[in-house]
Amino acid sequence: MDSKQSETQDLTCRSVPTIDAFSEEEWNSLLSNDYPFARHAFFVALEQSEVIGRKSGWIAQYLAVYRGDKLVAAMPCFIKSHPYGEYVFDWSWAEAYEDAGIEYYPKLVCAIPFTPAAGPRLLISASEDQVEITTYLLGGMRSLTDQIQCSGAHILFPTQSALPSLIDHGFLERRAVQFHWFNRNYLTFDDFLATLTSRRRKNIRKERKSIGDQCVEVRILDGDAASASDWSTFYRFYQRTYLKRSGHTGYLNQGFFERIGASLGNRLVLILAYVDDDPVAGALYFKSTDTLYGRYWGCLAEYENLHFELCYYQGIEYCIKHNLERFDAGAQGEHKLMRGFEPVYTYSAHYLQHQGFHQAIGDYLQREHSLIQQYLDDAKAHLPFRSDLT
Structure with a gap:
């Protein structure tokens, strides 16, 4: 969908179906660091090799915010018809929807395809008001979710620092654990x-x-x-x-x-x-x-x-x-513990259009948080470091 999603004063939010709509320079100017998976070239490689696209069930809908003619923010979003390649597992949610006679797919996902590595998901120019543009981007994502009749909007592997804003805008926080090595x-x-x-x-x-x-x-x-x-x-x-x-x-x-x-x-x-x-x-x-x-x-x-x-x-x-400073060796893998990798939280954020399910999943996630905390604490207890150094 190429049409405008919304306008506020001189801000315009659009959804764009290809990374080719942006120049490498303007897209990369939004990045606050050199996190490699958000770079323009990474999405170009995904698209040109056709590992994302309609056949793969990853249909690009990049959200782009312009101030006048200048790109000031973006989110890499995709319409998903299945759960594969996300590494945030919501099969039970889809089954619950099916049991209730409600379609869970399509859903709208902001993510780096096939990449469970935390990093920036809301890409906002440093010269812009971060709070204002965050509100505008997330409003655009919710609006797009409604327009294309997705069951919900999901932001996978954002940074921990981004979570408070996502929660303030009605998204539910979910946690998981990975194992990272620290230098x-x-x-x-x-x-x-x-x-x-x-x-x-x-x-x-x-x-x-x-x-x-x-x-x-x-x-x-x-x-x-x-x-x-x-x-x-x-x-x-x-x-x-x-x-x-x-x-x-x-x-x-x-x-x-x-x-x-x-x-x-x-x-x-x-x-x-x-x-x-x-x-x-x-x-x-x-x-x-x-x-x-x-x-x-x-x-x-x-x-x-x-x-x-x-x-x-x-x-x-x-x-x-x-x-x-850090070595993120990928998802899962408790065997990493004995090799000096330490348990850390990863996060995702979720908004379900159906308010009954949104509330029910929110209640479920609160219970899940306690279990994830117990798992992380238990993993820490099995770290192989000398006790005289801790």
């Missing part, structure tokens, strides 16, 4: 190991030693240095692993990886493992100035502890070497 000014990997109990320290050293014992060589490439052959090889890993784990070839395709390699190479780190000079596995990371994001992994054959090495230990070493 406490370590100079070497051994400095990090020294903070762990002797048992965990010994276990990690044993796991890392097994990589060399299997004659596996690890090579690290900045995305700019990766060749077309490297991306083809990595996609093969990604596709095969998804097929084995999930029965399908993954949400992304080779064209997507090639495009981000060309346009976001300076934000990427590609780690490949070789045996006898033949590539056997790989992991792909994104990065900002302070955070490393572990995103995709794949392998052709099973090697003991290779997943831990490529997806966790190499990421930790990279953060230490490059003075990055």
